[in-house]
Every structure is written in structure tokens, then in C-alpha cells.
Amino acid sequence: MRAAVIQFPGSNCDRDMAVALDQVAGNAQTRIVWHKETSLPEGLDLVAIPGGFSFGDYLRCGAIAARSPIARAIVDFANRGGYVLGVCNGFQVLTETGLLPGALLRNAGLKYICKTVPLQVETTDSAFSAGYEAKQRINIPIAHHDGNYTADAQTVARLQAEDRVALTYLDNPNGSVADIAGVLSENRRVLGMMPHPERIADPALGGTDGAALFRALANRMAPA
Amino acid sequence: MKARVQVMLKQGVLDPQGEAVRHALETLGFDGVESVRQGKVIELELAETDAGKAEATVTDMCEKLLANTVIESYAVEIA
Numbered sequence: 001m002r003a004a005v006i007q008f009p010g011s012n013c014d015r016d017m018a019v020a021l022d023q024v025a026g027n028a029q030t031r032i033v034w035h036k037e038t039s040l041p042e043g044l045d046l047v048a049i050p051g052g053f054s055f056g057d058y059l060r061c062g063a064i065a066a067r068s069p070i071a072r073a074i075v076d077f078a079n080r081g082g083y084v085l086g087v088c089n090g091f092q093v094l095t096e097t098g099l100l101p102g103a104l105l106r107n108a109g110l111k112y113i114c115k116t117v118p119l120q121v122e123t124t125d126s127a128f129s130a131g132y133e134a135k136q137r138i139n140i141p142i143a144h145h146d147g148n149y150t151a152d153a154q155t156v157a158r159l160q161a162e163d164r165v166a167l168t169y170l171d172n173p174n175g176s177v178a179d180i181a182g183v184l185s186e187n188r189r190v191l192g193m194m195p196h197p198e199r200i201a202d203p204a205l206g207g208t209d210g211a212a213l214f215r216a217l218a219n220r221m222a223p224a
Numbered sequence: 225m226k227a228r229v230q231v232m233l234k235q236g237v238l239d240p241q242g243e244a245v246r247h248a249l250e251t252l253g254f255d256g257v258e259s260v261r262q263g264k265v266i267e268l269e270l271a272e273t274d275a276g277k278a279e280a281t282v283t284d285m286c287e288k289l290l291a292n293t294v295i296e297s298y299a300v301e302i303a
Contacts, residue, residue, distance in 0.1 A: 059289070059290070060292055063289065063292065067288075067289055095294070096292065101294075102294065103292055103294045103295045105233075105237070105238075105240075105295065106240055106241060107240070108238070108240050109240075110240050110241065110244055148240075150237065150295060151294070175238070175240070
């Protein structure tokens with residue numbers, strides 16, 4: 001698998017994401033790509049947009065990053081069928097680019113929440129979630145102030161009907177509509193999720209519930 | 225030419241910050257505040273001198289960046 005991690009000013013999970021891809025997915029060549037680049041490295045399978053506070057969350061979380069030079073290349077890559085994973089701020093960026101529907105609002109309780117939360121895997125029909133069992137319960141940390149997923153009722157019904165809700169919260173921490181913690185694009189190759197699988201993908205980090213996501217990606221892609 | 229953009233969460237989108245402000249006002253003894261909605265104001269200084277063109281340009285800016293029309297509505301004022 002050939003992967004790249006995008007780095008914006010204010011990204012802070014870029015290195016963790018690259019380590020997870022390198023160690024868990026067995027990819028020794030994860031590239032870090034700066035936001036001012038106008039193109040992605042050739043031959044990529046996966047682009048990962050990491051967590052953090054890109055551009056200080058100015059205007060709206062992810063809004064400025066979604067208009068940065070590299071964002072256009074990411075949208076083109078996704079439209080050509082490339083795989084894109086957005087975690088936390090990366091999920092916010094993906095909704096701001098329009099690659100994923102909906103938006104992420106301030107948490108209903110107004111507090112920044114940093115804790116490990118129980119989730120349910122809602123679909124195994126994607127390169128990201130194929131390594132889990134249907135309806136498997138997993139524990140993954142969240143760390144966000146703006147993770148309250150919202151979309152109009154029609155969009156939520158469509159996501160559910162098309163089996164595009166990837167993950168739900170078992171104990172909704174932020175007010176997200178229909179307990180949604182992660183959603184897939186129509187072609188199932190773009191995943192946005194608020195929980196951080198890269199933070200729980202190594203026993204030394206206290207758990208490995210996130211590792212199956214990276215292993216499943218590696219299994220789906222050709223070896224680098 | 226100056227432009228003033230007001231961005232608000234759409235009606236129907238829950239505004240937890242507005243609700244927290246309403247609650248704080250109540251704590252301070254301001255009774256009868258039934259609802260608070262919080263938004264933002266963006267001021268722009270433009271080289272454009274034609275008000276119609278300025279409004280069209282700023283509207284385009286709102287659609288592309290200043291507002292997220294999934295959750296926000298906007299109003300443009302040219303002065």
C-alpha cells in the first residue's frame with residue numbers, strides 16, 4: 001500500500017497516523033505531504049487527513065484546509081476512485097470539501113471531550129471496516145470540541161438506507177444525529193470518522209481496537 | 225466599498241452556544257429571554273466600486289467559503 005498523510009499548519013496527529021500506517025499496515029513508505037503542494041505523489045492508494053486544529057479552526061473547523069492547494073488534488077484523487085481516510089479534523093475537512101455529506105457542529109454539551117468511547121461497527125462493507133465483525137463493539141478514543149455530526153433528515157435516511165454509516169456511538173457523547181461517528185462516501189472509498197483509530201493501534205498505547213482498520217486497508221491494497 | 229456578511233446557523237439547526245448564552249442571561253436575572261442564536265459578522269473592504277458587482281462577488285465568496293450552506297445561512301450588506 002502506498003499512502004500519504006496530509007499536513008496542515010495545526011495538524012497534530014499526522015505523525016501518529018503515519019506510524020499506524022507504517023507499523024500496522026506494514027507500509028514503510030508513508031509520505032507526509034505539506035498543504036501547499038498542488039499535487040499528490042504518483043501511484044498512491046490512500047490519502048489520510050489527520051486530526052488536529054488545521055489553521056487554528058479559524059472560520060469553521062476544516063474550512064480553510066478544505067480550500068488549501070492540496071485539497072483540490074485530494075478531491076480529484078477521490079473522484080478518480082482513490083481511498084481517503086479523514087480522522088477527527090480530517091473528517092471535518094472532508095465534509096467541508098463536499099466529499100462527505102453533512103457537517104460537524106460544536107458538541108451538544110459545549111465541552112471538549114477527550115476519552116475512550118464505545119462504538120459499534122455498522123458496516124463491514126468497506127476497505128476500512130472489512131477487518132471487523134458486523135455489529136462488533138470496539139473502544140476508540142475521541143478528542144474533539146466539534147464532533148456533533150449533523151445532516152438533514154433526508155441525508156441521514158439516505159446514509160442509513162445505503163449502509164454508509166460506518167460507526168455509531170453506543171453512548172452518544174456529542175449530540176451527533178442518529179449516533180453517527182463515521183460515514184462513507186457513495187463509492188465507499190472515502191471514510192470520515194471522529195474517533196482516532198491511530199491512537200489505539202498498538203498494545204503499547206493501551207489497546208489495539210483501531211489496528212484492524214489499518215490492517216484491512218493493507219490487505220485490500222497491493223503491497224508497496 | 226465595504227461589505228458586511230452575517231452568518232447564522234440555519235433555523236432548525238440546534239445552536240448549543242446560543243442556548244448556553246440564554247442560560248447565562250437567565251442566571252444573571254434577565255427573565256423572558258426565550259431564545260438566543262449566535263452567529264458571526266465578517267467585514268470586507270473591496271476595491272470594487274459597483275455595488276451590484278460587489279454584492280455578486282461577496283455572495284460567491286459566501287457560497288464558496290464564508291458560510292457552510294449545509295448548516296449556515298448568510299446575508300450580504302453592501303455599504
